[in-house]
Amino acid sequence: MSHTAEHEVHHDGGTKEIVKVTVILSVLTVVELILGFWMMGMTNEGLRLAVKGSIVILMLAKAFYIVAYFMHLKHELKNLIMTIVVPLALFIWFITAFLTDGNSFRNLRNTYDPHFKEQSTIKVEKKEAPKHEEKHETKHEGYLDETRTTH
Amino acid sequence: MSTTTTATTPKLWSGGKSPFNVEYGKLMMWYFLMSDAFTFGAFLISYGTIRFSTNGWPDPNEVFKSFPFAPEGVHAPLVFVSIMTFILIISSVTMVLAVKAGQNMDKKGVTTNLIWTIIGGIAFLSCQAWEWNHLHHEGAWWGMNPFLNADGSASSTNFTNYFFTITGFHGFHVFSGVIINIVMLIMTLTDKFEQRGHYLMIEKAGLYWHFVDLVWVFVFTCFYLI
Amino acid sequence: MSNEAVLHAHSDVATHDAHGDHSHEHHHHETFITKYVFSQDHKMIAKQFLITGMVWAVLGGLMSVLFRLQLGYPDATFPWLESILGKWAKGGHITPEAYYALVTTHGTVLVFFVLTAGLSGTFANFLIPLQIGARDMASPFMNMLSYWFFFGASIVMLSSMFVETGPFSGGWTAYPPLSALGDASPGSKTGMDLWIVSMALFVVSSLLGGLNYIATVLNMRTKGMSMTRLPLTIWALFFTAVLGVLSFPVLLSGFILLIFDRNFGTSFYLSDIFINGVGALPNEGGSAILFQHLFWFLGHPEVYIILLPAMGMVSEILSVNSRKPIFGYMAMIGSLFAIAILAFLVWAHHMFVTGLNPFLGSVFVLLTLLIAVPSAIKVFNWLTTLWRGNIRFTPGMLFAIGFVSLFISGGLTGIWLGNSALDIHLHDTYFVIAHFHIVMGVASMFGMFAGIYHWFPKMYGRYMNNTLAYMHFWITIAGAYMIFWPMHYEGLAGMPRRYYDYSIWESFKQFQDLNRFISLVAMIVFAAQFLFLFNFFYSIFKGRKLTTLNPWEANTLEWTTPIHPGHGNWVGEIPEVHRWAYDYGKDGKEFIQQTTPVGPDESHH
Numbered sequence: 001m002s003h004t005a006e007h008e009v010h011h012d013g014g015t016k017e018i019v020k021v022t023v024i025l026s027v028l029t030v031v032e033l034i035l036g037f038w039m040m041g042m043t044n045e046g047l048r049l050a051v052k053g054s055i056v057i058l059m060l061a062k063a064f065y066i067v068a069y070f071m072h073l074k075h076e077l078k079n080l081i082m083t084i085v086v087p088l089a090l091f092i093w094f095i096t097a098f099l100t101d102g103n104s105f106r107n108l109r110n111t112y113d114p115h116f117k118e119q120s121t122i123k124v125e126k127k128e129a130p131k132h133e134e135k136h137e138t139k140h141e142g143y144l145d146e147t148r149t150t151h
Numbered sequence: 152m153s154t155t156t157t158a159t160t161p162k163l164w165s166g167g168k169s170p171f172n173v174e175y176g177k178l179m180m181w182y183f184l185m186s187d188a189f190t191f192g193a194f195l196i197s198y199g200t201i202r203f204s205t206n207g208w209p210d211p212n213e214v215f216k217s218f219p220f221a222p223e224g225v226h227a228p229l230v231f232v233s234i235m236t237f238i239l240i241i242s243s244v245t246m247v248l249a250v251k252a253g254q255n256m257d258k259k260g261v262t263t264n265l266i267w268t269i270i271g272g273i274a275f276l277s278c279q280a281w282e283w284n285h286l287h288h289e290g291a292w293w294g295m296n297p298f299l300n301a302d303g304s305a306s307s308t309n310f311t312n313y314f315f316t317i318t319g320f321h322g323f324h325v326f327s328g329v330i331i332n333i334v335m336l337i338m339t340l341t342d343k344f345e346q347r348g349h350y351l352m353i354e355k356a357g358l359y360w361h362f363v364d365l366v367w368v369f370v371f372t373c374f375y376l377i
Numbered sequence: 378m379s380n381e382a383v384l385h386a387h388s389d390v391a392t393h394d395a396h397g398d399h400s401h402e403h404h405h406h407e408t409f410i411t412k413y414v415f416s417q418d419h420k421m422i423a424k425q426f427l428i429t430g431m432v433w434a435v436l437g438g439l440m441s442v443l444f445r446l447q448l449g450y451p452d453a454t455f456p457w458l459e460s461i462l463g464k465w466a467k468g469g470h471i472t473p474e475a476y477y478a479l480v481t482t483h484g485t486v487l488v489f490f491v492l493t494a495g496l497s498g499t500f501a502n503f504l505i506p507l508q509i510g511a512r513d514m515a516s517p518f519m520n521m522l523s524y525w526f527f528f529g530a531s532i533v534m535l536s537s538m539f540v541e542t543g544p545f546s547g548g549w550t551a552y553p554p555l556s557a558l559g560d561a562s563p564g565s566k567t568g569m570d571l572w573i574v575s576m577a578l579f580v581v582s583s584l585l586g587g588l589n590y591i592a593t594v595l596n597m598r599t600k601g602m603s604m605t606r607l608p609l610t611i612w613a614l615f616f617t618a619v620l621g622v623l624s625f626p627v628l629l630s631g632f633i634l635l636i637f638d639r640n641f642g643t644s645f646y647l648s649d650i651f652i653n654g655v656g657a658l659p660n661e662g663g664s665a666i667l668f669q670h671l672f673w674f675l676g677h678p679e680v681y682i683i684l685l686p687a688m689g690m691v692s693e694i695l696s697v698n699s700r701k702p703i704f705g706y707m708a709m710i711g712s713l714f715a716i717a718i719l720a721f722l723v724w725a726h727h728m729f730v731t732g733l734n735p736f737l738g739s740v741f742v743l744l745t746l747l748i749a750v751p752s753a754i755k756v757f758n759w760l761t762t763l764w765r766g767n768i769r770f771t772p773g774m775l776f777a778i779g780f781v782s783l784f785i786s787g788g789l790t791g792i793w794l795g796n797s798a799l800d801i802h803l804h805d806t807y808f809v810i811a812h813f814h815i816v817m818g819v820a821s822m823f824g825m826f827a828g829i830y831h832w833f834p835k836m837y838g839r840y841m842n843n844t845l846a847y848m849h850f851w852i853t854i855a856g857a858y859m860i861f862w863p864m865h866y867e868g869l870a871g872m873p874r875r876y877y878d879y880s881i882w883e884s885f886k887q888f889q890d891l892n893r894f895i896s897l898v899a900m901i902v903f904a905a906q907f908l909f910l911f912n913f914f915y916s917i918f919k920g921r922k923l924t925t926l927n928p929w930e931a932n933t934l935e936w937t938t939p940i941h942p943g944h945g946n947w948v949g950e951i952p953e954v955h956r957w958a959y960d961y962g963k964d965g966k967e968f969i970q971q972t973t974p975v976g977p978d979e980s981h982h
Contacts, residue, residue: 015251022244029240033233036376040212040228052377059372063365070247070361072354079163080171083595084181087623090721091192097725097737098196098670102203104734105664110206113649120206123303166510166954167600175515175592182588186622193630193671197645200667294642307662312643316634 021069028062180355184362191366194320195373198313207300209310211375214298219281232375235278236367242271243364250357253350258339261353265336268360272329279322283315314374321363321370328363331356417517418944422524423503424836427829429531430495431910437486438903440479447471449896451878465543473877477546478564480875484549485572486534487818489579492683494527496825500686501590501614503832507935508608510599510952512945515592519585526582530575537571545572548875550676553646553668557638560655569639573632580625587625590618599934601954605710606971608933608958609703612710613689616717617682624678624721631671638663666731673724680817681720685713687824688755691777694831695759697931698774699766700967702959705758712751719748729797730804738797745795752788756781767962771929772846773831779854780823786858787816790865805875808868811861819857826909833913834928838940839920845912849905856902863891932970933958
C-alpha cells in the first residue's frame with residue numbers, strides 16, 4: 001500500500017495541483033462574470049456575440065480543468081482518456097445539427113407564419129408581476145402568462 | 152507517465168487484467184457519467200434549439216437579479232448565482248481533498264472533507280430552493296412566464312419551462328450526490344473502508360460529485376450568462 | 378501475478394474482482410428463487426431475457442396478424458374477434474382506434490422488447506462472459522437489476538393494453554402532439570402515460586445492461602484474450618452496448634420533456650394547436666420537430682443496436698460452419714466501428730419531409746450514404762467467408778445465410794431512401810415498411826434464430842430438432858420475402874403506411890388482392906413460428922442430449938466449459954487464450970481452439 005501512495009503522489013502533483021486548479025477555476029469564473037456584467041446594456045450585436053463566444057470558450061476551459069484534474073482524468077492511462085473523450089466528439093454534430101435546424105425553423109416561421117412574426121414585434125407594456133395566489137388556476141389558463149392576455 | 156505504465160503498456164490489452172488500471176466500478180462510473188452527459192447535453196441542446204427557433208428571449212439579467220434579504224426591487228444581477236457557483240466549486244475542492252485523503256488512508260481527512268462537501272451541497276440546494284421560491288412568487292413556473300423578451304415583446308413560456316426543468320434536473324443530481332456523500336460518510340465513520348483496505352468508493356462518489364459541478368458550469372453559462 | 382505486482386492498487390483490486398477465485402461458488406446453496414428468479418448468473422439472466430423476449434415476439438406477432446387481417450380483408454367481419462377483443466372489434470371488425478393501437482404496440486414491442494432486450498439482452502449476457510473467459514459479468518447484481526427493470530417495463534406495457542381508453546396509438550415513434558396531448562386521441566390518455574413509464578424503465582434497464590457489458594468486455598477478458606483475439610460476436614455486442622449507453626439517455630431527456638408537456642402545462646413540443654372539441658390551446662413557442670430530432674438521435678442508433686448483435690453472431694456462425702476463418706477480421710471490426718460512429722450522425726434522414734432545413738438534409742444524405750461503405754464491406758466479407766468453404770448446413774447456418782440475403786435485399790433499398798429527393802416520394806409509404814422490416818426486423822430475427830439454434834446446445838445441454846428447424850427456416854425465409862417484397866411495389870405506387878382501409882381509394886384498389894396475399898402469408902409465417910416455439914421448449918426437456926463439449930467443433934471459449942456450466946462457468950482455472958478465434962483449416966487441422974498454445978512449427982496467419 002505504501003507503494004501505492006507514493007505512486008499516486010508521483011502522478012498527481014499533490015495538493016499543490018489542487019490549489020492551482022482551484023485558483024484557475026475561480027479566476028475563469030470571475031472573468032466570465034466580468035464579461036457578463038460588461039455585456040449588460042451592450043447594444044452592438046456583433047460585439048455581444050463575440051463576448052458570448054468567449055464566455056463559451058471559458059466555459060469549456062473550466063470543464064477541461066474539472067474533468068482533467070478534479071476528476072483525475074489527465075492522470076489516467078491514455079486508453080481510458082480516449083474512450084471518454086472520443087465519444088464526446090459526437091456532441092459536435094449533435095449541437096451543430098440541432099441548432100442549425102432550430103435556426104432554420106425560426107426563419108421558416110418568420111417567412112410563412114405572419115402571426116409568429118407579428119407576435120415578436122409587438123411591444124408589451126410592462127405590467128406588475130401577478131401575485132402568487134393567481135397561479136393556481138385551471139391548467140389551460142395556467143399556460144398563459146398574464147402579459148400576453150392583454151392583447 | 153511513470154515507468155510502471157510504460158513497462159506494462161505492450162500487454163495492456165492482452166487480457167488477464169484491466170487495460171486501464173482501474174477497477175470495473177470506476178470504469179462503470181465513468182461510462183455512466185458519460186451517458187448522463189448525454190442526458191444533460193440533450194436537455195441543453197433542446198434548450199438551444201428552441202431558443203434558436205424563437206425570435207426573442209428574456210434577458211437573464213432582468214430575471215435573475217434578486218438577492219435574499221435584499222429589499223424588494225433590488226437590481227443585483229449575477230450576484231446570487233455567482234455565490235452558488237462558488238459554493239459548488241469549493242465543495243468540489245473539498246471532495247478532491249477527501250478523495251486524496253482516502254488514497255492516503257487518512258480516515259480523519261476523509262471525514263472532515265466529506266462533511267464540508269455535504270455542507271456545500273446542502274448550501275447549494277438551499278440557494279436553489281430560495282431562487283425557485285422567489286421566481287415562483289414572481290409568477291414563474293412550468294407553463295407560466297411573467298417575464299418579457301429583452302426587446303419588450305411577449306415571451307413564450309419556454310424560457311421558464313427550460314429553466315425549471317434543467318435546473319431541477321441538476322438539483323436532483325446535487326440532491327442524490329449529497330445522499331451518496333452522506334452514505335460515504337457513514338461508511339467511513341463505521342470503518343467500512345478501513346476494513347476493505349481502500350477508499351475506492353470515495354473516488355467513485357467523487358467522480359459523481361465533480362460531474363454535478365461540471366454540469367453546473369454548463370447550466371450556469373447557458374441560463375445566466377448568455 | 379508477477380506482472381501485476383508492479384501495477385498499483387486499483388488494478389490489483391480489478392484483478393481480484395475480475396479473476397478472483399470464484400470456483401468455490403459451485404458449492405453455494407441455491408434455492409429455486411436465487412437460481413431461477415432473482416438469479417445473478419449471467420446464463421440464467423440471458424435465458425430470462427430470451428424467454429421474456431419470446432413471449433413479446435408472440436404477442437407482437439399476433440398483433441401484426443390482427444391488423445393484417447384488417448388490411449387483407451377490410452370488408453369481412455370475424456365474429457370471433459369480438460369475443461377476444463370486445464369493444465375493440467365491434468361486430469367482428471377491428472375499430473380504427475384498435476388498429477392504430479395494434480400498429481403502435483406492434484412497433485414498440487418488436488423494436489424495444491424483442492429485438493433490443495430479447496436479442497442483445499440475451500446474447501450479450503450469455504456470450505460475453507463465456508467467450509471472453511470470465512466467471513460472470515462485472516456486476517452480476519446490476520445485471521439482475523437490468524433484467525428486472527425490463528420485466529417491470531414489460532408489465533407496465535402489458536397493463537396498458539387493458540386500460541379503458543386503450544394503449545397508446547400514435548405510432549411507435551410517439552410524435553407529439555398525439556403523444557403530448559391527452560385530448561388528441563383515446564390512446565393518448567392513460568395508455569400514453571403507461572407507455573412512457575414503460576419506456577423509461579426500459580431505458581434504465583438497457584443502461585444498466587450496457588454499462589455492464591462495456592465494463593466486462595474491457596476489464597475482464599481472460600489472460601491472452603487481447604481485443605484483436607475476440608470473436609466478432611463480442612465486438613458487435615460491445616459496440617451495441619456503446620450505442621445504447623450514448624443514445625438512450627437522449628431519448629430519456631426527450632421523454633422527460635414530453636412528460637412535462639403532458640402533465641405540467643409546458644410547450645416544449647407544442648405550438649399553434651387546435652383540437653376539435655377543445656379549441657385552440659394556449660401552448661406556444663415549442664417545436665414538434667425537436668421531439669423528432671431527440672427521438673431519432675436514439676432511434677437511428679437503435680436500428681444498429683438491433684442489427685449489430687445479429688451481424689456479430691452471423692459472422693461467428695458463418696465462419697464456424699464454413700470451416701474457414703472469417704474473411705477480413707480487422708475489416709469487420711473496422712466496419713463495425715464505422716457503423717457505430719455513423720449511427721450517431723445520420724438521424725435526420727428519418728425527417729426529410731418534416732420541414733427540416735433542406736441544406737442540412739443534404740448533409741444528412743451524404744452521411745447516410747456513407748453507411749453503405751461499411752455495410753458493403755461486411756456483406757462481401759460474409760460472402761467471401763462462404764466462398765469455397767466446406768459448408769455445413771446446420772439450422773443456425775441456414776439462418777445466418779438467410780440473414781446475409783435479407784441484409785443485402787433490405788440494405789439496397791436503404792440507398793434509395795437515404796436520398797432526400799427520392800425520400801420525398803417514398804416517405805411514409807409501404808416502401809419504407811418493406812425496407813426496414815427486411816433489413817432490420819426480419820434480418821435481426823434471423824440473426825436471433827441463428828444464435829438460438831447455434832448456442833442452444835450450450836444453453837441447455839441438448840440439441841434442437843433439425844427437421845422442425847429446417848421447416849421453420851424455409852417457411853420463414855420464403856414467407857418473409859413474399860410478405861415484404863410486394864410492399865416495395867405498393868410503396869412505389871404511393872400507398873401510404875398506417876392507413877386503416879385502402880379499399881376506399883381508387884388508386885389503391887388495385888392492391889386489394891396483393892394485400893390479401895400478404896396477409897395470408899403473414900398468418901402462415903406466424904403459424905410457422907410455433908414450430909420453433911415447440912421445438913425450443915420441447916428440446917429443453919426432451920431434446921437429444923449433448924455428448925461432447927464442442928458439438929460444432931468451434932474455436933471459441935464457451936465450448937471449453939462443461940456441458941452444464943455452473944455459476945462461474947469453468948471448473949478450476951479459467952482458460953488462457955493463445956490465438957484468435959478463427960483458426961479453421963489451418964496447417965491441415967480442421968479447427969484449433971483458442972486455448973491451444975501456438976506450436977513451434979505453426980504457420981502465421
